[in-house]
Amino acid sequence: MRPFSSPLVAVVLVLALATSLFGRGQFWDFLGYTQVDAGHDHGRIQIVRRDRLFRTIQLRVSGEAMFLDRVVMHFGNGTSQELSVSQRISPGGKDYAIDLPGERRTLESVELWYYKEPWGHNPRVNLYGIRLPQTDAEALAPGH
DSSP: OOOOOHHHHHHHOOOOOOOHHHHHHHOOEEEEEOOOOOOOOOEEEEEOOTOOEEEEEEEESSSSSSEEEEEEEETTOOOOEEEEEEEEOOSSOEEEEOOEEEEOEEEEEEEEEEEEOOSSOOOOEEEEEEOOOOOOOHHHHHTT
16 A cells, blocks of 8 residues: 655645634625715715624725724614724725624614825725624524
């Protein structure tokens, strides 16, 4: 009987490690976007995935950098949460992530307050989210 060759063993090990990494990976769901308008100082992103609960959201800017003053998150139960940002966010740079602590609630919209700037092309802000893990009861009875 011929022993396993080292390239075959290496491939098997890489596949096993990759599978375990995918199991623990974080997948970002697209939640919506807004095109920043140079004539205004704020914009709103309507959430397209209102059927899920999220633990973290992330803002990704494309086009040109923008100075974000604050973010207001509006929830399905009528409450809102304001977060002071006061930071320039650049496209292709570090994305801005926000953890959503507190009670479990759906996200309805996110309001962005920014400084008006003379952009050559108005920035676009995409919003992504990482879901909260579902409990067994939620998995069996969606929508409750």
